[in-house]
Amino acid sequence: MERTFVMVKPDGFRRGLVGEIVSRLERKGLTLREARVLTLTRELAEEHYREHRDKKFFGELVDFITSGPVFASVWEGPDSVAVARRVIGSTNPAEAAPGTIRGDFGLTVDSNIVHGSDSPASAEREIGLFFG
Ligand code: DAT
Ligand code: MG
Numbered sequence: 001m002e003r004t005f006v007m008v009k010p011d012g013f014r015r016g017l018v019g020e021i022v023s024r025l026e027r028k029g030l031t032l033r034e035a036r037v038l039t040l041t042r043e044l045a046e047e048h049y050r051e052h053r054d055k056k057f058f059g060e061l062v063d064f065i066t067s068g069p070v071f072a073s074v075w076e077g078p079d080s081v082a083v084a085r086r087v088i089g090s091t092n093p094a095e096a097a098p099g100t101i102r103g104d105f106g107l108t109v110d111s112n113i114v115h116g117s118d119s120p121a122s123a124e125r126e127i128g129l130f131f132g
Contacts, residue, residue, distance in 0.1 A: 001076050001077065001078065001080075002076070002077065002078065002079060002080045002081060002120055002123075003033070003074055003075065003076050003080060003120075003123055003124070003127060004030075004074070004075050004076075004080040004081040004083075004084045004116060004117045004120075004123045005072070005073070005074060005075075005115075005116070005117045005122075005123050005126040005127050005130065006021075006025065006073050006074075006075055006084055006088075006114065006115065006116050006117075007070050007071065007072045007073070007114065007115040007130075008021050008070060008071035008073075008113070008114050009064070009065060009070055009111070009112070009113055009114060009115060010064065010065065010066075010067045010068035010069065010070060011064075011111040011112075011113055012071075012105070012113035012114055013037075013068060013069050013070055013071055014068055015105075015113075017101075017105060017113060018071045020101075020105075021071075021101055021113075021114055022071075022073070024087055024101060025075055025084065025087060028083060028087055029077060030075040030076065030077040030080055030083065030084065031075065031076045031077055032073060032074075032075060033073075033074040033075065033076050034073065034074040034127075034131055035071065035072065035073040035074070036071075036072050036073075036130070036131075037069050037070070037071055037072075038069065038070060038072060038130075039066065039068060039069050039070070040065055040066045040070060041066070042062060042066055044129065044130075045061075045062045045065045045066050046062055047129060048065070048126060048129055048130075049061055049062065049065070057110070060110065061110075064110060064111065072130045072131075074127055074131060080123075081116070081117055081118070081119060081120055081122075081123055084116040084117075085116045085117075085118065086100070087100065087101060087116075088100060088101050088102060088114050088116045089101055089102035089103045090102060090103075091109060091112060092108075092109045092112070093105075093106025093107050093108065093109065093112050093113070094106075094107060094108065094109075101113060101114055102114070
């Protein structure tokens with residue numbers, strides 16, 4: 001069984017989409033293993049998004065992800081990393097397919113509602129950062 005890390009970002013949390021997102025992942029067949037609500041410190045945000053530290057949007061990304069509470073969660077199931085990313089949809093919500101979370105609820109890339117790990121190795125690293 002593979003684990004993945006899913007985080008409802010401050011925009012999704014503020015808009016009351018936690019239940020909708022949890023429900024979609026549950027209906028898909030993934031199993032919720034851990035969850036917590038927290039507001040990221042800049043240190044945790046910079047570590048979580050360290051692969052993007054040289055991008056021009058990094059500062060705004062860290063400002064955004066630390067702007068309010070998030071719902072951090074661990075999910076388990078066969079191929080859960082790829083399955084969760086398919087349920088979430090493409091990075092840019094304007095291009096994400098209808099029926100995906102970003103396709104149904106998002107409009108711009110700077111507030112795309114939810115994060116999902118991009119590989120099993122990333123998932124284990126991110127689960128370690130948020131759940132120790
Ligand atoms: P994903 O979240 O789909 O894995 P990513 O890892 O490439 O996408 O980027 C991380 C986050 O950074 C993404 O969810 C939103 C933000 N982001 C990505 N590209 C961006 C851009 N061109 N302008 C502003 N924010 C961007
Ligand atoms: Mg990513």
